[in-house]
Amino acid sequence: xxxxRVHNLAVSLDGFxxxxxxxxxxxxxxxxxxxxxxxxxxxxxxxxxxxxxxVPVDPAAEADDRYARRSFEGVGAEIxxxxxxxxxxxxxxxxxxxxxxxxxxxxxPVFVLTGSPRGDLSVGDTTFHFLAAPPREALARxxxxxxxxxxxxxxxxxxxRRFLAExxxxxxxxxxxxxxxxxxxxxxxxxxxxxxDYAVAAExxxxxxxxxxxxxxxxxxxxxxxx
Amino acid sequence: xxxxRVHNLAVSLDGFxxxxxxxxxxxxxxxxxxxxxxxxxxxxxxxxxxxxxxVPVDPAAEADDRYARRSFEGVGAEIxxxxxxxxxxxxxxxxxxxxxxxxxxxxxPVFVLTGSPRGDLSVGDTTFHFLAAPPREALARxxxxxxxxxxxxxxxxxxxRRFLAExxxxxxxxxxxxxxxxxxxxxxxxxxxxxxDYAVAAExxxxxxxxxxxxxxxxxxxxxxxx
Numbered sequence: 233x234x235x236x237r238v239h240n241l242a243v244s245l246d247g248f249x250x251x252x253x254x255x256x257x258x259x260x261x262x263x264x265x266x267x268x269x270x271x272x273x274x275x276x277x278x279x280x281x282x283x284x285x286x287v288p289v290d291p292a293a294e295a296d297d298r299y300a301r302r303s304f305e306g307v308g309a310e311i312x313x314x315x316x317x318x319x320x321x322x323x324x325x326x327x328x329x330x331x332x333x334x335x336x337x338x339x340x341p342v343f344v345l346t347g348s349p350r351g352d353l354s355v356g357d358t359t360f361h362f363l364a365a366p367p368r369e370a371l372a373r374x375x376x377x378x379x380x381x382x383x384x385x386x387x388x389x390x391x392x393r394r395f396l397a398e399x400x401x402x403x404x405x406x407x408x409x410x411x412x413x414x415x416x417x418x419x420x421x422x423x424x425x426x427x428x429d430y431a432v433a434a435e436x437x438x439x440x441x442x443x444x445x446x447x448x449x450x451x452x453x454x455x456x457x458x459x
Numbered sequence: 460x461x462x463x464r465v466h467n468l469a470v471s472l473d474g475f476x477x478x479x480x481x482x483x484x485x486x487x488x489x490x491x492x493x494x495x496x497x498x499x500x501x502x503x504x505x506x507x508x509x510x511x512x513x514v515p516v517d518p519a520a521e522a523d524d525r526y527a528r529r530s531f532e533g534v535g536a537e538i539x540x541x542x543x544x545x546x547x548x549x550x551x552x553x554x555x556x557x558x559x560x561x562x563x564x565x566x567x568p569v570f571v572l573t574g575s576p577r578g579d580l581s582v583g584d585t586t587f588h589f590l591a592a593p594p595r596e597a598l599a600r601x602x603x604x605x606x607x608x609x610x611x612x613x614x615x616x617x618x619x620r621r622f623l624a625e626x627x628x629x630x631x632x633x634x635x636x637x638x639x640x641x642x643x644x645x646x647x648x649x650x651x652x653x654x655x656d657y658a659v660a661a662e663x664x665x666x667x668x669x670x671x672x673x674x675x676x677x678x679x680x681x682x683x684x685x686x
Binding site: 245247411421427 | 472474635637650653659667668
């Protein structure tokens with residue numbers, strides 16, 4: 233049974249998944265890299281950046297990497313919000329091809345939710361499809377494209393929140409970073425009691441973050457519920 | 460050097476330290492005991508309730524108890540908000556003597572911040588003093604009463620938030636419970652960047668909660684800053 237998964241979504245202690253005022257120069261807004269500091273030293277991220285030489289890996293990052301790499305296992309398609317694909321206004325720039333250079337780390341179809349769709353865009357071995365579709369419809373499209381593998385809801389926080397609110401996420405891995413961002417895009421608004429149908433596992437790693445993994449019983453997966 | 464400390468303050472993943480609509484029948488409002496489930500099985504809480512017989516302690520509660528009991532070590536006075544002393548409206552009930560029966564677990568002077576002060580109240584070996592004072596002034600009073608020991612800021616969340624906002628807390632122990640309360644009294648509002656002057660340690664325990672301990676350098680303690 234293929235499922236819908238969220239991985240590596242870092243949130244501050246006050247619930248913000250990215251900072252205020254994201255821009256081309258500051259993709260995470262005033263948060264800078266503070267939500268990502270646990271992720272950047274992991275072998276998974278280092279490999280994503282295409283580092284050719286072997287980067288020495290801090291042993292302290294090993295525990296974080298066990299989580300980081302799951303995001304890339306068994307995933308056949310990704311859904312992302314417009315705010316992940318580019319800075320505010322990228323829709324008006326026909327030359328914008330995403331943040332990831334010529335070798336995006338997706339290696340599978342990506343569905344970008346945007347009110348201003350455009351034609352498909354292939355970069356490296358990734359094809360970006362642009363959709364103006366509600367979450368459930370986008371998820372059905374992504375499951376079809378994933379060919380039996382899972383679908384990753386890739387973010388940002390407001391996109392994940394919409395999928396959570398509609399009960400469309402089977403596995404949610406969030407990383408609680410003990411900082412107070414104060415403003416930005418909030419993950420948890422409007423989700424009172426959301427955790428009820430999920431089992432949760434918690435682990436703190438040497439980097440000081442807490443990995444929380446919420447898992448829903450497979451028989452109630454987003455796909456079987458009609459997505 | 461005596462310091463101002465907060466212990467055992469449980470918050471939901473979305474930052475609420477107690478639920479909405481607290482009342483005499485539901486001191487934590489719609490949260491019920493969900494923020495306390497890690498604490499109730501600890502020997503520290505069991506002893507507080509004055510259980511005469513030995514209660515069998517779940518070994519899983521041992522890790523939580525290491526944190527729970529620190530709240531009672533080296534403390535010479537407590538400050539609490541009106542909302543911790545009683546349900547909304549207790550100020551109009553001259554017979555209200557707190558939630559804790561005839562043996563309150565404080566064993567030291569308690570300063571209750573309220574806009575409607577009354578005369579001192581002694582219950583068991585605890586004396587409650589009622590103060591209409593801003594945080595810094597209340598803290599100075601409590602330090603004097605603590606006779607060289609530390610002062611505990613006992614809650615609730617809105618009271619702790621006021622002390623945090625004024626830089627009056629030297630040690631903050633919060634317990635992140637992986638639930639989404641959605642509404643209630645929020646701990647983190649208005650505290651962007653508060654963590655900057657603190658070192659933080661994180662530990663997840665078998666109960667599934669995460670203990671975060673923020674510690675400020677002693678030389679900048681709330682007391683030396685003029686409290």
